[in-house]
Amino acid sequence: xxxxxxxxxxxxxxxxxxxxxxxxxxxxxxxxxxxxxxxxxxxxxxxxxxxxxxxxxxxxxxxxxxxxxxxxxxxxxxxxxxxxxxxxxxxxxxxxxxxxxxxxxxxxxxxxxxxxxxxxxxxxxxxxxxxxxxxxxxxxxxxxxxxxxxxxxxxxxxxxxxxxxxxxxxxxxxxxxxxxxxxxxxxxxxxxxxxxxxxxxxxxxxxxxxxxxxxxxxxxxxxxxxxxxxxxxxxxxxxxxxxxxxxxxxxxxxxxxxxxxxxxxxxxxxxxxxxxxxxxxxxxxxxxxxxxxxxxx
Numbered sequence: 323x324x325x326x327x328x329x330x331x332x333x334x335x336x337x338x339x340x341x342x343x344x345x346x347x348x349x350x351x352x353x354x355x356x357x358x359x360x361x362x363x364x365x366x367x368x369x370x371x372x373x374x375x376x377x378x379x380x381x382x383x384x385x386x387x388x389x390x391x392x393x394x395x396x397x398x399x400x401x402x403x404x405x406x407x408x409x410x411x412x413x414x415x416x417x418x419x420x421x422x423x424x425x426x427x428x429x430x431x432x433x434x435x436x437x438x439x440x441x442x443x444x445x446x447x448x449x450x451x452x453x454x455x456x457x458x459x460x461x462x463x464x465x466x467x468x469x470x471x472x473x474x475x476x477x478x479x480x481x482x483x484x485x486x487x488x489x490x491x492x493x494x495x496x497x498x499x500x501x502x503x504x505x506x507x508x509x510x511x512x513x514x515x516x517x518x519x520x521x522x523x524x525x526x527x528x529x530x531x532x533x534x535x536x537x538x539x540x541x542x543x544x545x546x547x548x549x550x551x552x553x554x555x556x557x558x559x560x561x562x563x564x565x566x567x568x569x570x571x572x573x574x575x576x577x578x579x580x581x582x583x584x585x586x587x588x589x590x591x592x593x594x595x596x597x598x599x600x601x602x603x604x605x606x607x608x609x610x611x612x613x614x615x616x617x618x619x
Contacts (some may be wrong), residue, residue, distance in 0.1 A: 346489035351392035427471040445498040462579040465604040465611025474499040480548030497526035509533040551577040556585040567596030579611040
């Protein structure tokens with residue numbers, strides 16, 4: 323029997339339905355060992371469905387352990403998962419149907435399967451849903467895109483930082499709105515590889531540098547940013563409050579996301595302690611995106 327005909331040698335699929343706030347950390351927990359991941363909002367503001375495909379030799383126990391550890395990090399029980407064989411269908415077409423074009427403010431986010439031209443006046447961002455977080459569907463990404471657009475209406479974005487860049491969707495948005503130079507950093511090397519591909523696809527690689535960095539450890543530039551955005555999680559945001567706050571130039575803007583409504587108080591306090599002025603929030607589906615300004619000296 324050939325490997326293609328042997329069920330024990332075939333990839334397998336896992337499905338879970340989870341609350342909106344759980345989608346980024348649980349997805350990130352398994353993305354490194356998944357062949358592909360797709361996620362979508364079942365109902366506006368409601369639960370998300372996550373489908374992941376794994377190679378035959380990836381044990382279910384490892385997936386369950388990774389999910390349990392990620393869920394415990396934000397005080398939740400492990401999610402229930404359903405495992406089954408992969409039916410004989412066109413998975414490329416299925417993934418494309420789950421990723422329709424998105425209009426977020428002036429940004430038009432679309433996959434390679436979309437052939438229609440962007441709407442007049444839109445700022446196009448071309449990327450495919452994949453292993454790197456950030457396809458525009460999640461509330462945190464939406465909040466950051468809207469915050470970037472709002473700041474760009476008032477002043478130049480100048481030198482910018484996208485910390486925890488994932489797919490580089492936010493770095494591309496910064497470049498589209500005129501940032502002169504952008505540093506896009508992520509702790510995950512696979513995400514940075516995908517980010518670099520997306521930068522080339524969107525023809526902004528000349529002004530955006532993608533790099534692997536654990537926080538600020540390996541950034542080519544660590545201060546003087548006119549605009550900085552970090553779409554990660556509340557815990558890392560608090561831990562990085564000092565270097566993030568001091569990375570922003572006087573008069574510059576810092577945008578934070580990846581935190582739940584109930585986590586805002588802790589995050590705001592951490593950045594208030596660094597003498598940043600809170601300037602507003604965007605609340606979408608239980609997630610908050612916060613904006614701060616560093617005072618002029």
